[in-house]
Amino acid sequence: MKKMLASTVAVVMMGTTLVACSTPTETKTTNTDTQSPAAVAAVSYPIKTSKTLTYWGEMNGNLTGVKTSHSEVPFFQEWQKKTGVPLKFTAPPTGQVKEALNVMLASGDLPDMIEYNFLNDFPGGPEKAIKDGYILKLNDLIDKNAPNLKKYLKEHPEVDKLIKTDNGSYYAFPFIRGDEYLQVFQGPIIRKDWLDELGLPVPETIDEWTAALRAFKEKKGAAAPLSFVSKPRFFNESYNGAFLGAFGVNRNFYIENGDIKFGPAESGFKDYLTLFRQWYQEGLLDKNIATADTKALDGGFASGATGASIGNAGGGIGKWQPLVQGKDPKAQLVAAPYPVLKKGDMPKFGQRASAFDSGGMVAISTKAKDPALAVQLLDYGYSDEGHMFFNFGTEGVSYNSENGYPKYTDLLLKNPDKLAPAQAISLYTRGSYNGPFVQDKRYAEQFFTMATQREAVNVWKKTDANKYSLPPITPTPEESSEFAKIMTDVNTLVDEMTLKIILGNEKVDQFDSYVAKMKSLKLDRAIEIQKAANDRFNKR
Numbered sequence: 001m002k003k004m005l006a007s008t009v010a011v012v013m014m015g016t017t018l019v020a021c022s023t024p025t026e027t028k029t030t031n032t033d034t035q036s037p038a039a040v041a042a043v044s045y046p047i048k049t050s051k052t053l054t055y056w057g058e059m060n061g062n063l064t065g066v067k068t069s070h071s072e073v074p075f076f077q078e079w080q081k082k083t084g085v086p087l088k089f090t091a092p093p094t095g096q097v098k099e100a101l102n103v104m105l106a107s108g109d110l111p112d113m114i115e116y117n118f119l120n121d122f123p124g125g126p127e128k129a130i131k132d133g134y135i136l137k138l139n140d141l142i143d144k145n146a147p148n149l150k151k152y153l154k155e156h157p158e159v160d161k162l163i164k165t166d167n168g169s170y171y172a173f174p175f176i177r178g179d180e181y182l183q184v185f186q187g188p189i190i191r192k193d194w195l196d197e198l199g200l201p202v203p204e205t206i207d208e209w210t211a212a213l214r215a216f217k218e219k220k221g222a223a224a225p226l227s228f229v230s231k232p233r234f235f236n237e238s239y240n241g242a243f244l245g246a247f248g249v250n251r252n253f254y255i256e257n258g259d260i261k262f263g264p265a266e267s268g269f270k271d272y273l274t275l276f277r278q279w280y281q282e283g284l285l286d287k288n289i290a291t292a293d294t295k296a297l298d299g300g301f302a303s304g305a306t307g308a309s310i311g312n313a314g315g316g317i318g319k320w321q322p323l324v325q326g327k328d329p330k331a332q333l334v335a336a337p338y339p340v341l342k343k344g345d346m347p348k349f350g351q352r353a354s355a356f357d358s359g360g361m362v363a364i365s366t367k368a369k370d371p372a373l374a375v376q377l378l379d380y381g382y383s384d385e386g387h388m389f390f391n392f393g394t395e396g397v398s399y400n401s402e403n404g405y406p407k408y409t410d411l412l413l414k415n416p417d418k419l420a421p422a423q424a425i426s427l428y429t430r431g432s433y434n435g436p437f438v439q440d441k442r443y444a445e446q447f448f449t450m451a452t453q454r455e456a457v458n459v460w461k462k463t464d465a466n467k468y469s470l471p472p473i474t475p476t477p478e479e480s481s482e483f484a485k486i487m488t489d490v491n492t493l494v495d496e497m498t499l500k501i502i503l504g505n506e507k508v509d510q511f512d513s514y515v516a517k518m519k520s521l522k523l524d525r526a527i528e529i530q531k532a533a534n535d536r537f538n539k540r
Contacts, residue, residue, distance in 0.1 A: 042147050043376045045385070046084025051370055053377065056090045056104070057115030057362070058097050060433050062426040066419065074428050078394055082385070085377045105134060110365040112374050115435075118172060119358040123484065124477030126171035126363075131477070135363040136371060138170040145375040148382035149173065152438065162356035165474050166536040172361035173378040175434035177353065179441035180461070186351040187460035188242050188336040189316050190308040191324065194220055202336050205343050206246050206275065213284040216307040223305040224286035226279070231293045234495055237310040241349025241465065244272040246339045250349045251494075253530050254468040260530045264494040265518050270511040276502045290499055302326060308336075313453040314422065321450065335456035338463050350463030354472055360434025381437035390437035393428035408446050421447065473533035486526045490518050 055070070063073065070076045070089035080087050090111060092100030101116055114135065118126045129135045142150055153160040163174045177183050195202060195212060198219060203209040216225040228235050238244065239251030247268035253260055263269055279285045286292055286300065300306030302323040311317065317333050324331035338347035364374045380386040392399040392406040399406045408425070410416075415424040425432045431443035448454045475483055497514040500506040 043145075043379065045082060045380060045383075047373070047376060049085060049373060051373060052086040052088055053113065053369070053374055054088045054090065054111035055113045055115070056092070056111040057113075059091045059094065060426050061094070062420075062422045062432070064094065066423055066427065075393065075426075075430060078389070079380075082389060083377050083380050085373065108367075110134070110367040112365060112368040112370075113362050113378070114365055115360065115362045117358045117361065118363055119361070119472060119474065124480045125165070125474045127165050127167060127169060127474070128477040128480070129363070130169060130171060133366050135171060135365055136368070138172070138364065138375070139168070141364070141371055141375045142170055145372045146173075146379035146382075148379045148386070152176075152382050159355055161537075161540050162354060162472055164540070166533075166540065168540070172363040173381070173436035175357045175360035175436065176438045177355050177357060178438040181441050181457060182439050182444055183353045183355065184351060184457050184461040185314065185353075186237065186240065186312045186316070187310065187338060187456065188308065189311050189320070189333050189456075190336045191216075191331065192334040193328070193330055193332045194307055202334065204337050204340065206243075206339050206341055208343075209243075209339055210279070210284070213279065213308070214282070217283055220304075220307065222307050223283075224288070224300050225284050225306065226308045227286035227289060227292055227297055227300050227306045228310055229292060229294055229297055230290055234290060234498055240351035241338055241347065241463070242310050243275070243339055244269065245347055245349030245463075246341050247271040247275075248348055250468075253470055253527070254349075255470055255534065256468055260470070260527050260534065262490075262518075262523060262527060264497070265515050265523060270508060273498065273501045273511060274508050277504060277508060280502050281504060285502075290503065298323060304328070313448055313456045317450065317453050317456060318448070321452070332452070334452050335459040337459055347463040348465075348468065350460060350465045352461070352463065352465040352469065354469075356472060357434050358472060360430075360436065362436045378436050381435070387438060387440065389429075390435065391429060391431040391440040391443050393431075398425075398428035406442060413446070413449070421449065470530065470534060471537050473530065473537045475529050475533045479529045479533065483526055483529045486522045489521045490523055490526065493517055493521065 057070075059067075059070065067073050070087075070091060076087070076089065097116070098121060101114075104110065116122070118129050118135065122129050124131075126135070130137050153163075159174075159176055163172075163176075164170050190202065190212070192202065194216060198212075198215045200212050200215060201208065203212045213225040216222040228238055230236060233239070241250045244250060244263070249261075249263035249266045249268035249272065251263050253262050255261075276285065280287075280289070286306070288296065292300075297306065297309060298319070301309075301320045304324075304327050309316070309320075311320070313335075317335070321331075321333050324333060338350040340347055362378055364371050364378075368374050381390050388395075388406065392408070393412075395401060395406075397409070398412055399408050401407075412424040412428060413421050415421070419427070422432055425443075425447065429443070430437065431439065432447055444457075445454070448457075493514065497506075497511070501508055501510065
């Protein structure tokens with residue numbers, strides 16, 4: 001789930017760019033009119049073919065140290081058997097996906113299929129990738145060779161709108177969250193056993209949070225009552241709306257009353273900075289908050305120095321609960337609502353991912369030997385059989401059907417080789433991470449083994465985030481380049497402002513001068529670009 005967060009934010013930020021080294025090549029077109037009649041009909045799996053297709057994509061992080069290549073993973077072995085299509089896999093080095101893609105594009109030696117986030121991480125977006133001759137426009141290929149995806153999109157027009165460009169181009173086989181329950185997985189987490197001992201409620205308001213953190217410090221001896229991961233960006237996980245959302249803003253662009261706004265330039269961000277400056281001065285925030293990484297935060301929970309943070313149901317509560325119980329068997333972590341100023345108000349912001357997640361998408365390259373066969377392979381994930389396979393694996397091995405419910409076996413949840421459920425599930429399914437399929441809610445119901453994890457989703461989903469979130473918009477290639485340059489400078493400035501003011505190196509009154517600097521860096525132009533892209537999205 002953590003990986004899903006990293007790849008999925010409602011707002012499309014083009015600040016991180018990939019620079020292709022090669023000279024753009026002429027776009028290769030596929031004459032789908034020459035496809036045989038058999039290709040147009042519904043495909044029967046396994047397909048009978050003598051061709052081997054090539055597939056490029058990153059290995060899932062859960063499998064680091066477990067397997068060294070896709071070909072060793074039972075899921076990918078079985079995928080080839082079920083579809084009948086032999087595959088040769090290539091994986092970029094972990095953490096170097098963009099660099100590896102860059103080298104591959106420059107070489108011109110492209111695989112048949114590329115698993116990559118062309119929406120967020122390719123400069124100019126998918127239309128530019130098509131125009132430059134790297135990936136195929138898939139409209140005709142899907143129409144003639146992907147009856148399962150085509151059927152799903154016809155039945156879900158709201159998703160269909162999300163997965164194509166403003167020009168109507170389909171460019172990849174998408175990862176789709178099949179239920180609202182799967183779109184929320186992150187929020188505030190707090191030590192409930194401490195609250196109970198101190199006679200305090202699970203905090204809902206900023207005032208209640210202040211009281212709880214003070215009590216954690218003064219009566220429980222917590223050296224870092226509230227801490228966050230600050231890598232790669234300061235307060236990384238808080239920017240969906242935890243705490244700053246109480247003041248009516250988030251860290252990114254959002255839409256309000258038809259206008260697009262940038263949270264750090266709004267007055268509410270100043271109020272947020274004022275609060276966190278106060279908390280830092282009081283010792284309610286981790287004194288090392290500017291540099292805290294995952295290891296430090298884990299250590300804070302394990303030692304009893306930290307009583308609250310922001311994290312995922314799986315990678316937060318699921319990871320930290322055993323750590324706190326290692327020191328205190330009675331310790332219990334629970335979800336807290338996204339904070340508000342006035343009790344009873346609905347939180348304006350919160351983490352809520354789109355039904356379409358741009359991670360895990362699979363495009364077909366212009367060098368594909370048999371594009372129609374690649375489409376048929378990828379369409380399997382949207383069939384009834386493929387849906388069960390991608391989410392639950394192989395019946396009798398990784399799941400059993402109990403009264404129609406696909407229940408994971410002990411091979412996954414109580415692995416004999418002592419693999420964590422997240423690792424074992426990733427060996428036999430793709431249910432726990434993204435890919436070319438529709439994710440099933442029943443995966444999460446079992447992945448969240450603790451009641452506190454399942455309840456967390458119900459707590460965190462009570463926000464108005466949908467009302468204010470921008471959809472996955474696509475600036476034009478020219479807009480994208482301009483936007484990236486502006487926002488690189490603006491985001492650097494915002495990070496500088498946030499750190500200096502909260503740590504007490506500058507007064508809160510300096511906020512207005514920072515906003516003026518944002519304006520001088522052409523923030524208003526960035527907002528214009530976002531508005532133009534959003535207007536085009538609304539016309540799709």
